[in-house]
Amino acid sequence: MAAAKLKYKRLLLKLSGEALMGNQAYGIDMTVADRLANDVAEATAAGAEIAIVIGGGNIFRGLSAAAKGMDRATADYMGMLATVMNALAFQNALDHRNVPARVLSAIPMQTICESYVRPKALSYLSKPQVVLFAAGTGNPFFTTDTAAVLRAIEMNCDAVIKATQVDGVYSADPKKDPSATRYDRLSYSEVLAKNLKVMDGAAIALARDNGLPLIVVSIEEPGNLLKTLRGEARQTIIEGPG
Structure with missing residues (x-):
């Protein structure tokens, strides 16, 4: 079976909202969504079970709004709604590739998508169907990184892929600092101690406490998702424990 060749069978893919922007200043570039959907379709065809969490920064940034005077909880709820829009757009891109996908929201909105219920989500994943988790954890003050790790643990995923614009974790932004060092492997403790900003501290601590591997890989290269599932990608x- 194709799935037997995969190092990771069930995986949660964390995409930033900005990943869907392409070269636009904001919003959703459907050509980018289509390219990423191709990667997911390729992975599911190989036998992988894929869950996805997408941020909302391309539409609304809760922290930025809060910094400008908006109540933080209100800003975070608006950010959660942005993630629902992104999830629906990505579900549409998957549908065009005949990849069955479900959007499950932590905030009930029955006329738009299904509410998150763990047994239902597990059932969809095992069919297999792609499951897109929207609206974060349903609570303000928690990032979509934390939501991604939480859902990955709940779904018994083998790992979380954090898809970025670079091929792993660096000591500094490699686009700004040519001397930045790239890491092949890190411990959770090293990420926290070095303040590497891979994910927020709550997400790293939650992954550490549950032994969930985090894989940082470039999403810019088509086909990289399947390479990661096979353990062949350039990654961190x-x-x-460190």
């Missing part, structure tokens, strides 16, 4: 793996 975060695991172990």
Whole structure:
């Protein structure tokens, strides 16, 4: 079976909202969504079970709005709604590739998508169907990074892929600092101690406490998702106590 060749069978893919912008200043570039959907379709065809969490920064940034005077909880709820829009757009891109996908929201909105219920989500994943988790954890003050790790643990995922614009974790922004060092492997403790900003501290701590590997990989290269599932991609793996 194709799935037997995969190092990771069930995986949660974390995409930033900005990943869907392409070269636009904001919003959703459907050509980018289509390219990423191709990667997911390729992975599911190989036998992988894929869950997805997408941020909302391309539409609304809760923290930025809060910094400008908006109540933080209100800003975060608006950010959660932005993630629902992104999830629906990505579901549409998957539908065009005949990849069955479900959007499950932590905030009930029955006329738009299904509410998140763990047994239902597990059932969809095992069919297999792609499951897109929207609206974060349903609570303000928690990022979509934390939501991604939480859902990955709930779904018994083998790992979380954090898809970025670079091929792993660096000591500094490699686009700004040519001397930045790239890491092949890091421990959770090293990420926190070095303040590497891979994910927020709550997400890293939650992954550490549950032994969930985090894989940072570039999403710019088509086909990289399947390479990661096979353990062949250029990547940074975060695991172990340090």
